[in-house]
Amino acid sequence: MRVQRGRAVLLLALERDLGHRLPLVQHEQEVLDVWALVDALLNYPGAAQSLVRILEVFYGNSLSVRAFGSLVRELVPEPWLDHDERRVLHELISALERSDPGLSHLSCFPMLYRRAVGPAWPLLDREVHSLHDVVALLEEIPENGDGVPPLLAFVSDVAEYAGPRSEPHFRDWVRRQVAAHGLDESLLPGRAPTARHEPEPAENYLVVECAPDALEPDHYLVTAWLQVGREPGATLTCADEALSINRIPDLLERLLTAESSVVGRRGPELTIEFVLPRPLLDSPLEQTKIKIGGFEHRIGIKYPVVVRSLDRMRLAAVHHGWRHKWAWLCGNAVDPPVCLVTRRGEYDHEELFSRLSAASPAVLALAYPPWGDGRAEEPDEHWVGLLAGTPVIAWCRDGRDPGQFAREVRDLLAADVMKLPRRAMELRRKALSNGRDGPGPDHLGLHLTLLFDDADRIPEPYVRLSPPA
Structure with missing residues (x-):
């Protein structure tokens, strides 16, 4: 040596x-x-x-x-895997890498790793060059609370991404380990090893949080995650430098055009969520323009764009009501009751809070914007709706004629509310369509802000850890 x-x-x-x-x-x-x-x-x-x-x-x-x-x-502890089975697994991974010379599969493994180990374990803490490194790390992590070794959960998920030629070999490998170690195959994460159909891809969410900087009030610390379905999000960026709001378009353009995990996501669908403090909730972020291949367009006509409340996420005292109303809305999503407020001061704040605190209505529509920065600390109807746990709030940023807004929002909120972000995108597209009597600059699609706050997908920094974490 x-x-x-x-x-x-x-x-x-x-x-x-x-x-x-x-x-x-x-x-x-x-x-x-x-x-x-x-x-x-x-x-x-x-x-x-x-x-x-x-x-x-x-x-x-x-x-x-x-x-x-x-x-x-x-x-040196004895490894969990048998020598021959470990070698077979690494050979399968090598074959997968050869079949994917662009290494697009690397964009998904941080999310699959997070899914396998759960939120109690840290993110990948050493330099990772390939899936071989992830497998080596996972083999040393003990099984979780339900008795499933994270390595088997990870390989079971990798099989889904491996394609029709490699998937059966990964599935066979998992079945052999389940039999060799006396495990319950049904505990593996929701995958049927014998299934031959292509699984339906989960929804992808690009979550961008703007947290106020303590030193510069008009600057924000920006964190971005990519979340697939209801799995824990994979951090894409976590800026140490506070940014002004006018630098958000550059960050969005980089994430949407150059970030491998976003560009190489498995499913085509992508919803952009902005987690914002109160002063920014009325910002027309869906009108933000990015440039791809020399062509500039607004993100709101290509992706469903919604906002979420950072202040409510930080305020744990209102989370029970928020989750309760969201659960009710998920079970009553077709044509649910809507609380429509067309004029500021139409309701006393306590009266409005009392109406909204019940499970229904879980949707609030306002014909006018929140108060500006000068009065942001005072409660208004928008803030009362957030404190009452209302998960869906839609408003017109520039104010609207009450009758006109009532007609427009009735059409928008009809049918399945769970599809509201996509209908809002269609409305924004319609606002830019041309025609003899086509929409003009006053079209609601150019002035609509949609707060769509999924209480089942709260980013991890704002979720209380449960045992054993």
């Missing part, structure tokens, strides 16, 4: 035995080179035991080999 050429031969044999390459950096100093190899042996389960077997083949039962074998048996 002292000579670099000898180490190269042993490393090649080790990688062949493991079924994958080891990400080793060559160093000019021999001691650093050996230390990099030792580090790899500790990071990849089964690698140290494999090296012992290889050394015994090369050098027999020499004193140094016996001493190294004793050290490994004493200090």
Whole structure:
């Protein structure tokens, strides 16, 4: 092991035995080179035991080999997987990587890792070059509360993304591990191993939070997540530098055009959610323009765009009512009752709060915008609706004739409210359509803000951890 050429031969044999390459950096100093190899042996389960077997083949039962074998048996835990099964898994992953030379599959594994380990475990805390690294990390994480090893949950999900040629092989591998370890196959995360149909892709959400900066009131700390279905979100950016609101378009353009996990998402559907403090809730963010291929367009005509309340997420005291009203709305989404307020001061605030605190109505429509920055700290009808737990609030930013707004919002809120973000997008598209008697600049689609606050998808920083976390 002292000579670099000898180490190269042993490393090649080790990688062949493991079924994958080891990400080793060559160093000019021999001691650093050996230390990099030792580090790899500790990071990849089964690698140290494999090296012992290889050394015994090369050098027999020499004193140094016996001493190294004793050290490994004493200090390195026995891996969870059988050597042959681990090698089969890594060979399947290598085949998947060869079939996807663009490495688009790498965009999904942070989300699959998060799904497998749950919110109590940290995000990937070491440099990850490939799915081999993720598998090595997951093999060392103990099973979760329902008895499912995170590695099996992860591989079961990878099978869904592997395509029709590789999926059966990943499924067979999972079934063998379930049988070998005496596990309950039904506990795996919602996947039927024998299913042959293509699963329906889940909805994708690009969540952008703008939190006020303590030092500069007109600047915001921006965090962005990509969330698939109701799984924990994968962080895309978490800026240390506070940004002004006019820099949000540049960030959005980068996320939508250059962020691999967004561009390479499995399903085509994408909803953009802005989590905003009260002073920003009335900002026309759906009118934000981005440029793709030299063409500039508003995001609100390509994606459903909604806003969510940062202040309510931070105010845990109102979460019970919010969740209760959202659950009621999910079960009564077709043509639900709507609380329509056409004039400021039409209701006393306490009277309005009393009406909205019941499970129904869970939808509030206002013909006028919230108060501006100068009175943002005072309660208005919008703030009362948020405190009452109302999950859906729609309003016109520039004010509206009461009768006209009542007619427009009645058409908008008809049918299934769960599809309201998409109908709002269609309304924004219609506002830009041309024609002899086509819509003009006063069309509601150019002035509508939709707060659509899913109480089942609160970002993790605002969710109370439950046992065992």
